[in-house]
Amino acid sequence: MLSVTNLVKTYGKQNAVNDISFELQGGEVVGLLGPNGAGKSTTMKCIVGLLRKTSGEITLGGHDHLSVEAKRLFSYIPETPYVYDLLTVQEHMQFVAQAYGVKEWREKADEYLELFELADKKDKLGRDLSKGMRQKVSICCALLPDPQVLFFDEPMIGLDPKAIKNTKKIFKQLKEAGKTILVSTHLIDSVESIADRIMILKDGNIVGNDTVANLKRQFVQGEGTTLEDLFLEMTKDE
Known part of the structure; x- marks a missing residue:
């Protein structure tokens, strides 16, 4: 569903993202982890078109990521949520529904607003x-158009415990419906329970890309290792 090939993003002489390649399949939740400055948000913003990539190829559903066809397939939830000051919550939902041509949207919007206590x-x-x-x-708003691919950049920040629980529940439902989800987060515990696969970035490079169980077998010796232990081991300074 998503294919990233040899993605490079350079600021001046510094590579924020250093020639990375990966794929995401339908029905898969992938956690994108990394320390501050590892390139997580930069990678996601390049994919959704908010940053211009220096080089590489990105396709969504076989379409170039900047095409209208690709943009119809995904929703992006940024780390810092942006809303329109002079639109009500209901009007935000209506705006998205009209922009994406969603028919009979009110009942669906009401379900999501009820779920998130809005x-x-x-x-x-x-x-x-x-x-x-x-x-x-x-x-x-991101869920309303029923996208095939969802990009969440730090989705749990600022949410109360009940909303975090409901967000995880939605991830599970989306996965069962065959949707593709990429979640960038610092909250390692929150991603371990929902992700099929983990990608770990360090200094703009992918240092791990596999299931948690497989990564533990590859990089850590001993029983009782948590994802946090694994993360710290794989991102420590040499």
Whole structure:
């Protein structure tokens, strides 16, 4: 569903992303982990077209990632949720529905708003929402067009425990429906329970790309190793 080949993103003389390649299949949840500055957000922003890649090839569903055909296939939830100050929560949903040509959207929108405890906030303006509420609105808007691929950049930041639980539940439902999900996060524990596969970035390079069990067998000796232990081992300075 997603193919990234020899992706390079350079700032000046520094490679933020250093010639990385990977693929994501349908029905797969992949966790993208790495220390600050490893290139996680840069990689995701290059894929969705918010940053111009220096070189490489990115396709979604066989289409170039910057094409309209590709953009119809995915939703992106940024680390810092952006909402329109003068649109209500309900109007955000309506705007997305009209932009993507979603028919009969109201019932679906109401389900998502109910799930994230925003049903009583439908008439609240974007400028009056807390960061957590903005994040919830951002997720609801991303889910409404029923995309094939979802990119979540730090989706759990700012969410309360119940919303985190509901987000994980949605990940599971999306996976069962054959959707492809890439989740970038610092919250290692939250991704271990939902990801089929982990990609670990360090200094713009992929240093691990496999199931948690396989990565543990490859890189760590001993029983009782957590994903956090594995992450620290694989990203430590030499």
